[in-house]
Amino acid sequence: MPAETMSSAAHEAASSAKKTKDAVATAVDRGHEGLADAMEMAERNIRDAAKRIEKAVRDGVETLKAQTEPYRDSAEAQFEEASKYVVARVKERPLTATLAGVGVGLLLGLLLASRSNK
Secondary structure, X not given: OHHHHHHHHHHHHHHHHHHHHHHHHHHHHHHHHHHHXXXXXXXXXXXXXXXXXXXHHHXXXXXXXXXXXXXXXXXXXXXXXXXXXXXXXXXXXXXXXXXXXXXXXXXXXXXXXXXXXX
C-alpha cells in the first residue's frame, strides 16, 4: 500500500504542477495580450494627439497669415515708394549719392573694425 500511496501522491503532485504550469501560461498569455492592447491604445492616443497638434499649428499659421497680410502689403508699398524715392534722388545727383554711399560704407567698416579689435 505504501507504494500505491506514493504513486498516487506523485500523480497528484504532477497533476497539481501541470495545473499550476497551465495557470501560469494562461496568466502570461493574458499579460501579453493586455500589454499589446495597452501599447496599441497608447499608439492610437499618440497619433490622435499628433493630429490635433498638427491641426492646431496649421490653424495658428493660417490665422497669423491672415492677421499679418495687411502689414505685409503696407510694408511692401512703403518699400516700393522708398526705392522709387532713392532712385529719383540718385538720378538727380549721382555724384552726391555715390559719395554718401562711400561715406556710409567707410563709417560701417570703421565701426565693425573697432568692434573686432576689442
